[in-house]
Amino acid sequence: QVQLVESGGGLVQAGDSLKLSCAASGRTFSSYTMGWFRQAAGKEREFAAGISPSGGNTMYADSVKGRFTISRDNAKNTVTVYLQMNRLTPEDTAVYYCAADMTSFDKVQQRGYDYWGQGTQVTVSS
Numbered sequence: 001q002v003q004l005v006e007s008g009g010g011l012v013q014a015g016d017s018l019k020l021s022c023a024a025s026g027r028t029f030s031s032y033t034m035g036w037f038r039q040a041a042g043k044e045r046e047f048a049a050g051i052s053p054s055g056g057n058t059m060y061a062d063s064v065k066g067r068f069t070i071s072r073d074n075a076k077n078t079v080t081v082y083l084q085m086n087r088l089t090p091e092d093t094a095v096y097y098c099a100a101d102m103t104s105f106d107k108v109q110q111r112g113y114d115y116w117g118q119g120t121q122v123t124v125s126s
Contacts, residue, residue: 002026002115004098009120012088016124020083022098022117029079033101033108034072036083038094038122045097049083050108059108063091088124095119 008020024034035050049070050059058070069084081098099113 004100004115004117006096006098006117006120009096009122011123011125014089014124014126016088017084017086018088018122020085020096020098020120020122022081022083024079024081024098024100024115025077027100027115029100030074031102032079032114033103034070034079034081035099035101035108035110035113036068036070036081037097037099037113038092039097039119040091040094043094047110048096050101050110051081052106052108053103054106057106057108059110085122088122090124090126093122093124095121 003025005023031053036048037045038048039045051070067087071082073080097119098117100115101113
C-alpha cells in the first residue's frame with residue numbers, strides 16, 4: 001500500500017538545523033513530484049518546498065528560501081525525500097508533511113498533491 005513516512009522532527013533552538021526525511025513506497029514515486037508542506041497551530045497548511053521527479057526543478061516558499069533545501073533519492077522501491085532546514089526560527093514551528101504529486105511533467109506545483117504522510121512535529125524554541 002501507499003506509505004509516506006516522515007521522520008526527523010523534534011525540538012530545537014532558534015538558529016539550529018534539522019533534517020527531515022520522508023520514505024515513500026507503494027507507488028512509482030520516482031515519477032512523482034514530491035513536496036513538503038507545513039501547518040502551524042491555528043493556521044492553514046502551506047507549501048514549503050517541492051522537487052520534480054528528476055530532482056532538476058525545485059520550488060520554495062519565500063519564507064524558507066535560502067534556509068531550506070529539498071532533495072531526493074530515487075531508489076528502486078522507496079523514494080526518500082529530504083528537507084534540510086537551517087537557521088530555524090520559532091516561526092518555523094509546525095507539523096511538517098510530506099506529499100506526492102502524480103505529474104506528467106518534470107515540474108513543481110504548490111497544490112493538487114495526491115498522497116500525504118502523517119506529519120512530523122518541528123518545534124523551534126527562542
